[in-house]
């Protein structure tokens with residue numbers, strides 16, 4: 361089967377399946393037998409293998425060392441949700457509601473306690489519920505018999521009961537969408553820190569500067585034109 | 600300079616015992632031959648061995664190269680034959696040692712030689728170009744490539760997930776890889 365136009369060779373359809381190890385043994389043997397005879401298919405297989413290896417190698421060098429979250433696709437669910445759907449699903453989850461309620465409750469209680477403390481000036485309340493920085497309290501209101509040497513920079517904040525609650529609630533909120541959103545893969549400095557022929561010279565200069573000082577925070581978000589995995593997925597969600 | 604010569608000219612020089620000419624051929628083609636062997640064998644360590652055997656066989660038989668085919672096609676055929684030999688050997692081996700899989704699973708963890716050059720300029724350029732090539736694919740083609748290579752799904756799984764016929768999924772992956780190949784072919788030899 362030696363065709364000038366490779367797409368006419370009936371074996372070309374089996375090539376990718378063979379390459380990914382997804383042909384049956386008999387189909388595989390048939391293709392192998394054909395490859396021995398068909399120079400065109402051999403060249404075509406080489407071309408396809410080469411393209412595949414470049415993607416494979418790129419993935420392993422750039423993404424595998426970064427411990428990306430796995431992309432969980434439920435095969436029971438035939439529909440691939442878009443990223444916005446996933447986000448919405450996250451916020452619709454039942455545990456999210458109590459989490460937010462709890463956060464709101466915590467903030468309100470901080471305010472109420474702070475208010476009570478301001479009004480009463482009761483030292484016992486101060487001792488038991490030292491105000492957190494979320495409450496604006498004038499420094500002069502701090503316990504009168506406090507030694508002079510103590511800092512007068514506002515209320516004591518080291519043993520607040522409220523603050524950890526607020527912080528936890530805030531943290532919960534912040535971490536909600538994370539496992540479900542395509543991870544923002546930061547560029548590995550080693551892979552971007554070199555100028556590239558044919559690229560915009562301005563961009564190349566920027567990359568070289570990064571090389572000179574390869575610290576993570578040296579990356580300017582606006583200068584970083586690299587593709588992130590998230591961008592690869594960006595428009596894939598909707599069908 | 601050797602770099603500027605055609606493959607065919609390099610073979611000519613290699614036949615006339617120019618010691619550097621074959622080295623230049625290897626440098627140009629080793630990555631593609633490795634990729635072909637990887638496509639045939641599915642394992643990097645096997646592919647590396649087969650690629651090495653390919654160049655040894657090519658060097659030994661270089662005087663048989665007649666020039667009616669391209670050097671690349673000639674190397675491809677040697678590589679495919681080498682891989683088929685490797686497969687036959689592996690099959691015989693596994694039939695002889697049916698219950699011995701210990702060594703097999705250990706070999707997966709061998710660090711492949713093609714895995715480390717992220718620090719070289721050439722490898723960095725390649726990564727950037729591959730990244731651009733993949734991101735410039737049409738959405739439907741990029742989607743199947745991401746599912747195949749990044750999520751490591753089977754064709755069947757992709758077909759079920761996207762509710763597309765299996766044949767459509769296969770032809771999309773095939774088309775995506777062919778388009779990538781064309782985009783990557785504009786690279787200098789030793790990079791592409």
Ligand SMILES: [Zn+2]
Pocket residue numbers: 361362363369370371394398400401
């Ligand atoms: Zn054919």
